[in-house]
Amino acid sequence: MPSTLVLDNVEITWLGHASFLIKGSKVIYIDPFVLPSSPEKADYILVTHDHYDHCDAEKIKQVRKDSTIIISSKAAAEKIQAQVVMKPGDVYKHGIEVEAVPAYNVDKFRSPDMPFHPKGAGLGFVVEIDGKRIYHAGDTDNITEMHELHRIDAALMPVGGTYTMTASEAGEAAAVIKPKFLIPMHYRSDKYGLQLDNDISPLAKALAGKGIVLKVLEPVA
Template identity: 45%
Template sequence: MKKLFYGILIAVNCIFLIPATTFSEKKEVKVMVKNIHYLGHDTFKITGEKVIFTDPFKIKKKDSADIILITHEHYDHCSPEDVKKIQGPNTVIVTTGDCAKKISGNIKIVRPGDKINVSGIEIEAVPAYNTNKQFHTKDKGWVGYIFTANGQRIYIAGDTDYIPEMKTFKNIDIALLPVSGTYVMTAEEAVQAAITINPRIAIPMHYGSIVGDINDAKRFREGLKGKIEVVILNEE
Protein backbone atom coordinates (compact mmCIF):
# COMPACT_ATOMS: atom_id res chain seq x y z
CA MET A 1 0.00 0.00 0.00
CA LYS A 2 2.84 2.35 0.94
CA LYS A 3 4.65 1.57 -2.36
CA LEU A 4 1.48 2.32 -4.29
CA PHE A 5 1.09 5.66 -2.49
CA TYR A 6 4.66 6.75 -3.29
CA GLY A 7 4.26 5.60 -6.87
CA ILE A 8 1.16 7.77 -7.30
CA LEU A 9 2.92 10.71 -5.59
CA ILE A 10 5.90 10.54 -7.95
CA ALA A 11 3.62 10.30 -10.98
CA VAL A 12 1.61 13.35 -9.87
CA ASN A 13 4.79 15.35 -9.26
CA CYS A 14 6.05 14.50 -12.74
CA ILE A 15 2.80 15.63 -14.30
CA PHE A 16 3.04 19.03 -12.62
CA LEU A 17 6.76 19.50 -13.16
CA ILE A 18 6.77 19.00 -16.94
CA PRO A 19 4.50 21.95 -17.82
CA ALA A 20 6.50 24.24 -15.46
CA THR A 21 9.77 23.41 -17.25
CA THR A 22 8.17 23.81 -20.66
CA PHE A 23 6.72 27.19 -19.70
CA SER A 24 10.10 28.38 -18.42
CA GLU A 25 11.85 27.34 -21.62
CA LYS A 26 9.23 29.00 -23.82
CA LYS A 27 9.48 32.18 -21.76
CA GLU A 28 13.27 32.26 -22.20
CA VAL A 29 12.95 31.81 -25.97
CA LYS A 30 10.37 34.58 -26.13
CA VAL A 31 12.69 36.93 -24.25
CA MET A 32 15.64 36.09 -26.51
CA VAL A 33 13.80 36.82 -29.76
CA LYS A 34 11.57 39.72 -28.66
CA ASN A 35 13.95 42.32 -30.15
CA ILE A 36 14.37 40.48 -33.45
CA HIS A 37 11.87 41.50 -36.13
CA TYR A 38 11.75 39.67 -39.46
CA LEU A 39 10.89 41.99 -42.35
CA GLY A 40 11.22 39.38 -45.08
CA HIS A 41 13.94 37.73 -47.18
CA ASP A 42 17.21 38.36 -45.26
CA THR A 43 16.03 41.58 -43.67
CA PHE A 44 15.89 41.77 -39.89
CA LYS A 45 15.49 44.74 -37.58
CA ILE A 46 17.15 44.13 -34.23
CA THR A 47 16.34 46.65 -31.52
CA GLY A 48 17.98 47.25 -28.18
CA GLU A 49 21.02 49.32 -27.26
CA LYS A 50 21.37 49.96 -31.00
CA VAL A 51 19.01 49.55 -33.95
CA ILE A 52 20.59 47.12 -36.39
CA PHE A 53 19.25 46.25 -39.84
CA THR A 54 20.50 43.38 -41.98
CA ASP A 55 20.35 43.38 -45.80
CA PRO A 56 17.51 45.92 -46.09
CA PHE A 57 15.25 44.98 -49.00
CA LYS A 58 11.69 46.06 -49.79
CA ILE A 59 11.52 48.28 -46.70
CA LYS A 60 7.90 49.41 -46.43
CA LYS A 61 8.35 52.55 -44.37
CA LYS A 62 11.06 54.98 -43.35
CA ASP A 63 12.99 54.09 -40.24
CA SER A 64 16.28 54.93 -38.53
CA ALA A 65 19.19 52.51 -38.25
CA ASP A 66 22.28 52.91 -36.12
CA ILE A 67 24.04 50.09 -37.97
CA ILE A 68 23.30 48.41 -41.30
CA LEU A 69 24.93 45.07 -42.07
CA ILE A 70 25.02 44.13 -45.75
CA THR A 71 26.34 40.71 -46.72
CA HIS A 72 27.02 41.14 -50.45
CA GLU A 73 26.23 43.18 -53.54
CA HIS A 74 23.28 41.30 -55.09
CA TYR A 75 20.29 43.59 -55.56
CA ASP A 76 18.14 41.80 -52.98
CA HIS A 77 20.77 42.42 -50.30
CA CYS A 78 22.53 45.61 -51.36
CA SER A 79 19.61 47.86 -52.31
CA PRO A 80 20.59 51.57 -52.35
CA GLU A 81 16.97 52.77 -52.34
CA ASP A 82 16.18 50.66 -49.28
CA VAL A 83 19.34 51.76 -47.51
CA LYS A 84 18.25 55.38 -47.93
CA LYS A 85 14.91 54.63 -46.23
CA ILE A 86 16.67 53.75 -42.96
CA GLN A 87 19.90 55.74 -43.24
CA GLY A 88 20.49 58.76 -41.05
CA PRO A 89 23.49 61.11 -40.66
CA ASN A 90 25.05 58.85 -38.02
CA THR A 91 24.24 55.45 -39.56
CA VAL A 92 27.24 53.18 -40.01
CA ILE A 93 27.08 50.70 -42.89
CA VAL A 94 29.20 47.56 -42.70
CA THR A 95 29.55 45.81 -46.04
CA THR A 96 31.77 44.33 -48.72
CA GLY A 97 33.83 46.39 -51.14
CA ASP A 98 31.65 45.75 -54.19
CA CYS A 99 28.50 46.84 -52.38
CA ALA A 100 30.25 49.92 -50.99
CA LYS A 101 30.61 51.22 -54.56
CA LYS A 102 26.81 51.39 -54.89
CA ILE A 103 26.03 53.34 -51.72
CA SER A 104 27.30 56.34 -49.81
CA GLY A 105 27.69 57.42 -46.20
CA ASN A 106 29.74 56.19 -43.27
CA ILE A 107 30.88 52.83 -44.67
CA LYS A 108 33.13 50.20 -43.12
CA ILE A 109 34.40 47.70 -45.70
CA VAL A 110 35.02 44.16 -44.48
CA ARG A 111 36.24 40.83 -45.76
CA PRO A 112 35.87 37.39 -44.18
CA GLY A 113 37.86 37.24 -40.96
CA ASP A 114 37.67 40.95 -40.18
CA LYS A 115 36.58 42.04 -36.71
CA ILE A 116 35.44 45.58 -35.98
CA ASN A 117 33.68 47.49 -33.24
CA VAL A 118 30.92 49.88 -34.28
CA SER A 119 29.43 52.05 -31.53
CA GLY A 120 30.16 49.37 -28.95
CA ILE A 121 28.83 46.50 -31.07
CA GLU A 122 31.39 43.78 -31.78
CA ILE A 123 31.04 42.56 -35.37
CA GLU A 124 32.90 39.74 -37.10
CA ALA A 125 32.66 39.13 -40.83
CA VAL A 126 32.62 35.40 -41.63
CA PRO A 127 32.68 33.52 -44.95
CA ALA A 128 29.50 32.99 -46.97
CA TYR A 129 29.61 31.09 -50.25
CA ASN A 130 28.15 28.28 -52.34
CA THR A 131 29.71 24.83 -52.46
CA ASN A 132 27.54 23.18 -55.11
CA LYS A 133 26.43 26.14 -57.25
CA GLN A 134 27.98 29.28 -58.69
CA PHE A 135 25.77 32.14 -57.51
CA HIS A 136 28.01 33.08 -54.58
CA THR A 137 31.54 31.87 -55.16
CA LYS A 138 34.17 31.93 -52.41
CA ASP A 139 36.52 34.20 -54.38
CA LYS A 140 33.95 37.04 -54.15
CA GLY A 141 34.80 37.50 -50.48
CA TRP A 142 31.15 37.84 -49.47
CA VAL A 143 30.18 37.50 -45.86
CA GLY A 144 27.85 36.65 -43.05
CA TYR A 145 28.17 38.33 -39.66
CA ILE A 146 28.50 37.33 -36.04
CA PHE A 147 27.68 40.23 -33.75
CA THR A 148 26.67 40.80 -30.18
CA ALA A 149 23.42 42.63 -29.43
CA ASN A 150 21.41 42.69 -26.22
CA GLY A 151 23.98 40.37 -24.67
CA GLN A 152 23.43 37.70 -27.35
CA ARG A 153 25.79 36.45 -30.03
CA ILE A 154 23.81 36.51 -33.26
CA TYR A 155 24.91 34.90 -36.52
CA ILE A 156 23.34 35.98 -39.79
CA ALA A 157 24.54 33.63 -42.49
CA GLY A 158 24.01 35.70 -45.63
CA ASP A 159 23.68 33.78 -48.89
CA THR A 160 25.58 30.59 -48.22
CA ASP A 161 25.59 26.83 -48.31
CA TYR A 162 26.60 24.59 -45.45
CA ILE A 163 30.33 25.35 -45.31
CA PRO A 164 33.22 23.92 -43.26
CA GLU A 165 33.89 27.24 -41.55
CA MET A 166 30.64 26.87 -39.62
CA LYS A 167 32.47 24.39 -37.36
CA THR A 168 34.48 27.34 -36.00
CA PHE A 169 31.46 29.47 -35.04
CA LYS A 170 31.31 29.12 -31.26
CA ASN A 171 28.88 30.18 -28.55
CA ILE A 172 26.16 31.36 -30.92
CA ASP A 173 22.91 32.23 -29.15
CA ILE A 174 20.77 32.87 -32.23
CA ALA A 175 21.47 31.72 -35.80
CA LEU A 176 19.60 33.28 -38.73
CA LEU A 177 19.86 30.72 -41.53
CA PRO A 178 18.65 30.62 -45.16
CA VAL A 179 16.44 27.63 -45.95
CA SER A 180 14.97 28.06 -49.43
CA GLY A 181 17.50 26.31 -51.66
CA THR A 182 18.22 27.37 -55.28
CA TYR A 183 20.70 30.13 -54.33
CA VAL A 184 21.39 29.04 -50.75
CA MET A 185 21.03 26.02 -48.46
CA THR A 186 17.95 23.87 -48.66
CA ALA A 187 15.98 23.34 -45.47
CA GLU A 188 17.68 19.97 -45.03
CA GLU A 189 21.15 21.42 -45.52
CA ALA A 190 20.30 24.22 -43.10
CA VAL A 191 19.39 21.56 -40.51
CA GLN A 192 22.92 20.19 -40.79
CA ALA A 193 24.35 23.69 -40.52
CA ALA A 194 22.33 24.36 -37.39
CA ILE A 195 23.45 21.10 -35.78
CA THR A 196 27.08 22.02 -36.51
CA ILE A 197 26.76 25.59 -35.18
CA ASN A 198 24.56 24.47 -32.27
CA PRO A 199 22.88 27.76 -31.42
CA ARG A 200 20.39 28.08 -28.58
CA ILE A 201 17.79 29.23 -31.12
CA ALA A 202 17.64 28.98 -34.92
CA ILE A 203 15.50 31.30 -37.05
CA PRO A 204 14.89 30.51 -40.75
CA MET A 205 15.13 33.23 -43.40
CA HIS A 206 15.52 33.74 -47.16
CA TYR A 207 12.05 32.58 -48.17
CA GLY A 208 8.79 34.16 -49.28
CA SER A 209 10.31 36.80 -51.57
CA ILE A 210 12.64 35.66 -54.35
CA VAL A 211 12.42 31.90 -53.80
CA GLY A 212 11.00 29.53 -51.20
CA ASP A 213 8.00 29.77 -48.90
CA ILE A 214 6.87 29.08 -45.35
CA ASN A 215 6.96 25.34 -46.00
CA ASP A 216 10.76 25.52 -46.23
CA ALA A 217 10.84 27.12 -42.80
CA LYS A 218 8.52 24.43 -41.43
CA ARG A 219 10.66 21.62 -42.86
CA PHE A 220 13.66 23.22 -41.21
CA ARG A 221 11.86 23.30 -37.87
CA GLU A 222 10.69 19.71 -38.22
CA GLY A 223 14.23 18.58 -39.02
CA LEU A 224 15.54 20.10 -35.80
CA LYS A 225 12.70 18.92 -33.58
CA GLY A 226 14.10 17.67 -30.29
CA LYS A 227 17.57 19.01 -31.17
CA ILE A 228 17.51 22.82 -31.45
CA GLU A 229 14.74 25.29 -30.73
CA VAL A 230 13.45 26.82 -33.98
CA VAL A 231 11.40 30.01 -34.06
CA ILE A 232 9.60 30.95 -37.27
CA LEU A 233 9.00 34.68 -36.98
CA ASN A 234 5.73 36.08 -38.34
CA GLU A 235 4.25 32.61 -38.60
CA GLU A 236 0.48 32.84 -38.86
Protein backbone atom coordinates (compact mmCIF):
# COMPACT_ATOMS: atom_id res chain seq x y z
CA MET A 1 0.00 0.00 0.00
CA PRO A 2 1.47 3.41 -0.93
CA SER A 3 2.10 6.20 1.55
CA THR A 4 1.74 8.99 -1.00
CA LEU A 5 -0.98 10.37 -3.25
CA VAL A 6 0.43 12.19 -6.29
CA LEU A 7 -1.64 14.98 -7.83
CA ASP A 8 0.34 16.15 -10.85
CA ASN A 9 3.34 17.96 -9.29
CA VAL A 10 2.06 17.77 -5.71
CA GLU A 11 2.77 14.82 -3.40
CA ILE A 12 0.71 14.20 -0.26
CA THR A 13 2.35 11.74 2.14
CA TRP A 14 0.70 10.38 5.27
CA LEU A 15 3.38 10.23 7.95
CA GLY A 16 0.97 8.75 10.51
CA HIS A 17 -1.88 9.86 12.80
CA ALA A 18 -2.73 13.42 11.61
CA SER A 19 0.77 14.21 10.32
CA PHE A 20 1.26 14.93 6.63
CA LEU A 21 4.06 16.03 4.33
CA ILE A 22 2.98 17.96 1.24
CA LYS A 23 5.61 18.52 -1.42
CA GLY A 24 5.46 20.58 -4.57
CA SER A 25 7.29 23.81 -5.23
CA LYS A 26 7.38 24.11 -1.41
CA VAL A 27 7.74 21.62 1.45
CA ILE A 28 4.87 21.72 3.94
CA TYR A 29 4.31 19.73 7.13
CA ILE A 30 0.94 19.64 8.85
CA ASP A 31 0.80 18.59 12.52
CA PRO A 32 4.26 16.94 12.52
CA PHE A 33 3.79 14.73 15.56
CA VAL A 34 5.02 11.78 13.47
CA LEU A 35 8.15 12.12 11.32
CA PRO A 36 10.24 9.79 9.16
CA SER A 37 13.74 8.88 10.32
CA SER A 38 15.50 11.53 8.20
CA PRO A 39 12.96 14.28 7.56
CA GLU A 40 13.70 17.06 5.13
CA LYS A 41 13.44 20.67 6.24
CA ALA A 42 10.19 22.57 5.89
CA ASP A 43 9.33 25.76 4.09
CA TYR A 44 6.06 25.85 6.05
CA ILE A 45 4.76 24.07 9.15
CA LEU A 46 1.03 24.19 9.88
CA VAL A 47 -0.33 23.24 13.31
CA THR A 48 -4.07 22.85 13.81
CA HIS A 49 -4.24 23.00 17.61
CA ASP A 50 -2.22 22.64 20.78
CA HIS A 51 -2.83 19.00 21.76
CA TYR A 52 0.39 17.01 22.12
CA ASP A 53 -0.39 14.64 19.25
CA HIS A 54 -0.55 17.58 16.84
CA CYS A 55 1.70 20.22 18.38
CA ASP A 56 5.10 18.73 19.21
CA ALA A 57 7.80 21.36 19.72
CA GLU A 58 10.66 18.85 19.57
CA LYS A 59 9.47 17.39 16.27
CA ILE A 60 9.03 20.87 14.86
CA LYS A 61 12.66 21.65 15.74
CA GLN A 62 13.72 18.67 13.62
CA VAL A 63 12.18 20.07 10.44
CA ARG A 64 12.50 23.80 11.06
CA LYS A 65 15.15 25.91 9.34
CA ASP A 66 15.88 29.63 9.64
CA SER A 67 13.44 30.54 6.87
CA THR A 68 10.61 28.18 7.91
CA ILE A 69 7.24 29.86 8.41
CA ILE A 70 5.10 28.32 11.17
CA ILE A 71 1.35 28.89 10.95
CA SER A 72 -0.92 27.84 13.80
CA SER A 73 -3.88 28.46 16.06
CA LYS A 74 -3.39 30.92 18.92
CA ALA A 75 -3.01 28.30 21.65
CA ALA A 76 -0.49 26.31 19.63
CA ALA A 77 1.50 29.43 18.75
CA GLU A 78 2.38 29.97 22.39
CA LYS A 79 4.14 26.58 22.47
CA ILE A 80 5.99 26.63 19.15
CA GLN A 81 6.80 30.30 18.44
CA ALA A 82 4.65 30.48 15.34
CA GLN A 83 5.14 33.60 13.23
CA VAL A 84 1.61 33.49 11.80
CA VAL A 85 -1.37 33.07 14.14
CA MET A 86 -4.68 32.35 12.45
CA LYS A 87 -8.35 32.13 13.32
CA PRO A 88 -11.18 30.77 11.16
CA GLY A 89 -11.65 32.96 8.10
CA ASP A 90 -8.06 34.22 7.98
CA VAL A 91 -6.09 33.75 4.76
CA TYR A 92 -2.30 33.71 4.45
CA LYS A 93 -0.71 34.30 1.04
CA HIS A 94 3.03 34.09 0.60
CA GLY A 95 4.41 31.38 -1.65
CA ILE A 96 1.37 29.25 -0.87
CA GLU A 97 -2.18 30.12 0.18
CA VAL A 98 -3.54 28.90 3.51
CA GLU A 99 -7.10 29.47 4.66
CA ALA A 100 -7.97 28.71 8.28
CA VAL A 101 -11.35 27.03 8.74
CA PRO A 102 -13.28 25.90 11.83
CA ALA A 103 -12.63 22.55 13.51
CA TYR A 104 -14.48 21.55 16.67
CA ASN A 105 -16.63 18.93 18.37
CA VAL A 106 -20.41 18.90 18.53
CA ASP A 107 -20.93 15.50 20.18
CA LYS A 108 -17.54 14.30 21.49
CA PHE A 109 -17.10 15.26 25.15
CA ARG A 110 -14.44 14.66 27.82
CA SER A 111 -17.07 15.59 30.45
CA PRO A 112 -20.56 17.12 30.36
CA ASP A 113 -20.47 20.43 28.49
CA MET A 114 -16.72 20.07 27.85
CA PRO A 115 -15.92 18.93 24.28
CA PHE A 116 -12.50 17.52 23.50
CA HIS A 117 -12.11 20.29 20.93
CA PRO A 118 -14.13 23.41 21.81
CA LYS A 119 -15.26 25.76 19.08
CA GLY A 120 -12.63 28.41 18.41
CA ALA A 121 -9.70 26.52 19.93
CA GLY A 122 -8.51 24.63 16.87
CA LEU A 123 -8.38 24.95 13.11
CA GLY A 124 -8.56 23.08 9.87
CA PHE A 125 -6.59 24.33 6.88
CA VAL A 126 -7.25 24.61 3.17
CA VAL A 127 -3.84 24.74 1.51
CA GLU A 128 -3.43 25.80 -2.09
CA ILE A 129 -0.11 24.84 -3.67
CA ASP A 130 0.75 24.59 -7.35
CA GLY A 131 -2.90 24.77 -8.34
CA LYS A 132 -4.07 22.02 -5.96
CA ARG A 133 -6.38 22.59 -3.00
CA ILE A 134 -5.86 20.31 -0.01
CA TYR A 135 -8.13 20.32 3.04
CA HIS A 136 -6.72 19.10 6.36
CA ALA A 137 -9.76 18.94 8.62
CA GLY A 138 -7.94 19.00 11.96
CA ASP A 139 -9.66 17.39 14.93
CA THR A 140 -13.33 17.94 14.22
CA ASP A 141 -16.80 16.54 13.92
CA ASN A 142 -18.96 16.89 10.83
CA ILE A 143 -19.76 20.59 11.22
CA THR A 144 -22.00 22.91 9.22
CA GLU A 145 -19.10 25.13 8.15
CA MET A 146 -17.85 22.31 5.93
CA HIS A 147 -20.71 23.16 3.55
CA GLU A 148 -18.75 26.28 2.58
CA LEU A 149 -15.73 24.35 1.31
CA HIS A 150 -15.35 24.05 -2.45
CA ARG A 151 -12.99 22.84 -5.17
CA ILE A 152 -11.12 20.47 -2.85
CA ASP A 153 -8.75 18.13 -4.65
CA ALA A 154 -7.85 16.06 -1.59
CA ALA A 155 -9.51 16.01 1.84
CA LEU A 156 -7.51 14.65 4.78
CA MET A 157 -10.16 13.70 7.31
CA PRO A 158 -10.16 12.11 10.78
CA VAL A 159 -12.05 8.83 11.01
CA GLY A 160 -11.09 7.27 14.36
CA GLY A 161 -13.98 8.48 16.48
CA THR A 162 -13.80 9.18 20.25
CA TYR A 163 -12.18 12.61 19.75
CA THR A 164 -13.18 13.25 16.13
CA MET A 165 -15.54 12.05 13.43
CA THR A 166 -16.16 8.36 13.04
CA ALA A 167 -15.61 6.75 9.65
CA SER A 168 -19.30 6.97 8.77
CA GLU A 169 -19.46 10.62 9.89
CA ALA A 170 -16.44 11.42 7.74
CA GLY A 171 -18.23 9.85 4.80
CA GLU A 172 -21.26 12.04 5.43
CA ALA A 173 -19.04 15.12 5.58
CA ALA A 174 -17.23 14.16 2.39
CA ALA A 175 -20.53 13.80 0.57
CA VAL A 176 -21.07 17.51 1.26
CA ILE A 177 -17.51 18.69 0.56
CA LYS A 178 -17.18 16.56 -2.59
CA PRO A 179 -13.38 16.30 -2.77
CA LYS A 180 -11.83 14.41 -5.64
CA PHE A 181 -9.90 12.24 -3.17
CA LEU A 182 -10.41 11.45 0.51
CA ILE A 183 -7.49 10.30 2.65
CA PRO A 184 -8.46 8.96 6.10
CA MET A 185 -6.32 9.99 9.07
CA HIS A 186 -6.37 10.07 12.88
CA TYR A 187 -6.67 6.28 13.08
CA ARG A 188 -4.23 3.34 13.13
CA SER A 189 -2.54 5.26 15.93
CA ASP A 190 -1.95 2.42 18.39
CA LYS A 191 1.83 2.67 17.96
CA TYR A 192 1.64 6.27 19.21
CA GLY A 193 -0.29 5.26 22.32
CA LEU A 194 -3.71 6.30 21.03
CA GLN A 195 -6.56 3.81 20.94
CA LEU A 196 -8.94 4.69 18.11
CA ASP A 197 -11.37 2.84 15.87
CA ASN A 198 -9.39 1.43 12.94
CA ASP A 199 -12.34 0.07 10.95
CA ILE A 200 -12.89 2.33 7.95
CA SER A 201 -15.32 0.04 6.12
CA PRO A 202 -18.22 2.41 7.01
CA LEU A 203 -16.33 5.15 5.18
CA ALA A 204 -16.06 3.11 2.00
CA LYS A 205 -19.75 2.30 2.26
CA ALA A 206 -20.69 5.95 2.76
CA LEU A 207 -18.67 7.03 -0.29
CA ALA A 208 -20.04 4.36 -2.64
CA GLY A 209 -21.49 5.99 -5.73
CA LYS A 210 -20.52 9.51 -4.64
CA GLY A 211 -17.75 10.01 -7.20
CA ILE A 212 -15.13 10.44 -4.47
CA VAL A 213 -11.98 8.31 -4.59
CA LEU A 214 -11.10 6.82 -1.19
CA LYS A 215 -7.30 6.77 -1.03
CA VAL A 216 -6.14 4.66 1.89
CA LEU A 217 -2.46 5.31 2.58
CA GLU A 218 0.12 3.44 4.63
CA PRO A 219 1.72 5.53 7.39
CA VAL A 220 5.42 6.18 6.85
CA ALA A 221 6.38 5.98 10.53
